[in-house]
Amino acid sequence: xxxxxxxxxxxxxxxxxxxxxxxxxxxxxxxxxxxxxxxxxxxxxxxxxxxxxxxxxxxxxxxxxxxxxxxxxxxxxxxxxxxxxxxxxxxxxxxxxxxxxxxxxxxxxxxxxxxxxxxxxxxxxxxxxxxxxxxxxxxxxxxxxxxxxxxxxxxxxxxxxxxxxxxxxxxxxxxxxxxxxxxxxxxxxxxxxxxxxxxxxxxxxxxxxxxxxxxxxxxxxxxxxxxxxxxxxxxxxxxxxxxxxxxxxxxxxxxxxxxxxxxxxxxxxxxxxxxxxxxxxxxxxxxxxxxxxxxxxxxxxxxxxxxxxxxxxxxxxxxxxxxxxxxxxxxxxxxxxxxxxxxxxxxxxxxxxxxxxxxxxxxxxxxxxxxxxxxxxxxxxxxxxxxxxxxxxxxxxx
RNA sequence: GGCCACGUAGCCAAGUGGCAAGGCAGAGGUCUGCAAAACCUCCAUCGCGGGUUCGAUUCCCGCCGUGGCCUCCA
Numbered sequence: 103x104x105x106x107x108x109x110x111x112x113x114x115x116x117x118x119x120x121x122x123x124x125x126x127x128x129x130x131x132x133x134x135x136x137x138x139x140x141x142x143x144x145x146x147x148x149x150x151x152x153x154x155x156x157x158x159x160x161x162x163x164x165x166x167x168x169x170x171x172x173x174x175x176x177x178x179x180x181x182x183x184x185x186x187x188x189x190x191x192x193x194x195x196x197x198x199x200x201x202x203x204x205x206x207x208x209x210x211x212x213x214x215x216x217x218x219x220x221x222x223x224x225x226x227x228x229x230x231x232x233x234x235x236x237x238x239x240x241x242x243x244x245x246x247x248x249x250x251x252x253x254x255x256x257x258x259x260x261x262x263x264x265x266x267x268x269x270x271x272x273x274x275x276x277x278x279x280x281x282x283x284x285x286x287x288x289x290x291x292x293x294x295x296x297x298x299x300x301x302x303x304x305x306x307x308x309x310x311x312x313x314x315x316x317x318x319x320x321x322x323x324x325x326x327x328x329x330x331x332x333x334x335x336x337x338x339x340x341x342x343x344x345x346x347x348x349x350x351x352x353x354x355x356x357x358x359x360x361x362x363x364x365x366x367x368x369x370x371x372x373x374x375x376x377x378x379x380x381x382x383x384x385x386x387x388x389x390x391x392x393x394x395x396x397x398x399x400x401x402x403x404x405x406x407x408x409x410x411x412x413x414x415x416x417x418x419x420x421x422x423x424x425x426x427x428x429x430x431x432x433x434x435x436x437x438x439x440x441x442x443x444x445x446x447x448x449x450x451x452x453x454x455x456x457x458x459x460x461x462x463x464x465x466x467x468x469x470x471x472x473x474x475x476x477x478x479x480x481x482x483x484x485x486x487x488x489x490x491x492x493x494x495x496x497x498x499x500x
Numbered sequence: 501g502g503c504c505a506c507g508u509a510g511c512c513a514a515g516u517g518g519c520a521a522g523g524c525a526g527a528g529g530u531c532u533g534c535a536a537a538a539c540c541u542c543c544a545u546c547g548c549g550g551g552u553u554c555g556a557u558u559c560c561c562g563c564c565g566u567g568g569c570c571u572c573c574a
Contacts, residue, residue: 111504129574137574144574174572256570257503265501266570274571285571331574332504341571363505364568373573406505407568463514 103158105327106405106455108335108359109255113455116358118326124155124162125321127356129313129330129338130212132169133193134178138379139399139410140331140365140372141197142204146396146494147362147404147456148329149206153492154452165320166209167313168194170216171306176293186295190214200382205392205494213316215307219298222307222315225349226288226300234348238278240290240303246283249344255359256336266336285341287311310341314349317342323350325357332361332405333371363407372410380410393426393495394419400458400493421466422495428469429487429497433479441477441485444468448489458493465490 103116118124128148131141145166155162169175170190179189194212201208215222226242229235235244246252253259256266263283274286286308291297297304307315317325323346330339339359346355364371367378385395398418402408444464451460468486471477487497 108504131574141574255503258501258570262502263571283571329574332569333573335503335570337571338573362574364574366568371568371573375572 103453104455105358108361119324122160124160124326126162126164126327127317127321127325128166129334130166130168132172132174133190134174136196138372138381142382143365143399144331144362145201145206146204146399150493157492163321164209165211167316168212168214170214171296176296203386203392205496211320213320215312218316221319222311223300225315228349235287237302241278242288242302243279243284244287247281252344253340255340310338311345314342314345323352327358328356329360335361362404366409390415393422396494397422401462403459404456425469426497428472429483431472433472433482434475434477436478436480438478439476441482445485
């Protein structure tokens with residue numbers, strides 16, 4: 103299997119650390135609101151990757167975090183007069199319902215930051231001990247001068263990172279940092295429900311350290327796959343790399359970094375700040391189906407940016423009907439064309455960095471062949487159903 | 501400033517080391533009292549310049565242009 107590694111910027115042959123086992127960590131959501139299609143894209147893409155691994159006989163250990171300790175979580179829980187845990191439970195339940203509807207297999211674990219505090223404190227402590235982090239007035243910062251490779255995912259290292267533009271700066275006390283690129287791993291806090299006792303006083307973790315600690319706790323010091331939207335590449339994932347490697351002393355932290363493209367609307371990336379969101383539950387209410395939505399999401403390569411349109415979605419709904427119909431078609435007699443060449447084509451497409459657009463094309467060819475009686479029905483139908491399942495499409499009749 | 505994509509007919513878009521899918525729009529035609537619909541036909545030196553090759557739209561290098569991302573985000 104060959105996958106594109108965002109770190110090396112090349113398609114590489116996938117080789118897990120342990121034979122036959124894939125340790126996969128995917129960045130999850132901050133559940134202060136319901137999800138949108140951009141989120142669905144991430145989780146459908148990595149669900150498809152997982153299914154492809156499993157189809158090829160790998161045992162996948164799949165972990166996806168929940169960022170429940172966060173400024174927005176505090177703000178929204180106050181607005182709604184509920185606890186952070188209640189807000190998390192509510193939105194996570196909605197998230198699960200939507201992902202179930204999209205036939206996304208559930209990860210083995212959904213760790214929450216609030217449940218990983220001891221591990222985070224231990225991680226921060228060890229970073230300080232080893233001289234990779236320093237404490238000032240209750241804040242703990244990671245010292246990026248200790249790790250010159252910081253910025254590898256961004257494609258820029260050293261002082262050049264300072265030239266990055268930003269519309270919004272995080273609320274970090276720059277004056278306390280030794281170097282402007284140093285980032286927070288712990289900060290003082292007194293918000294109810296988001297504050298924890300620590301050697302540096304009451305506070306809460308920085309954003310990046312959470313993932314390092316949760317991945318470490320559930321999957322160990324080294325991962326095979328680390329995934330997320332490409333907007334997390336820098337600084338989030340770059341920070342994670344230097345933290346985790348400084349903590350464990352083991353490299354590489356992640357064998358293959360994978361980032362999916364962004365979902366847009368009318369040419370602008372969907373984001374909560376712009377408010378240009380299309381929600382999964384809304385589309386389901388409008389009558390769009392699981393198969394149609396998954397096809398539409400997978401009809402473009404996972405690394406491509408794309409724009410949502412209802413017209414496009416309607417087209418893929420029609421293709422979904424075609425596949426569903428073909429799965430019930432008698433197909434041709436056994437002496438007709440065998441389906442093996444199509445299996446090979448599907449395999450080659452998926453093997454080439456998960457080329458789902460091409461794989462879908464193969465499924466449509468099989469469907470067309472079955473309906474026209476050109477492809478033998480005995481093996482053709484079962485192959486169609488089996489390969490569609492790799493893409494998370496449900497064709498088998500209930 | 502950097503990173504990553506992309507640049508195929510008026511528009512959208514697939515694709516390939518060897519005569520360039522498809523859709524929409526447009527032109528002509530069949531049919532029709534006129535029109536619509538349907539059907540038929542027509543419509544591309546694949547951004548520019550080099551290189552590799554018997555041959556490049558396809559591979560490599562450079563340039564130009566467009567877009568996305570870049571210490572909020574998935």
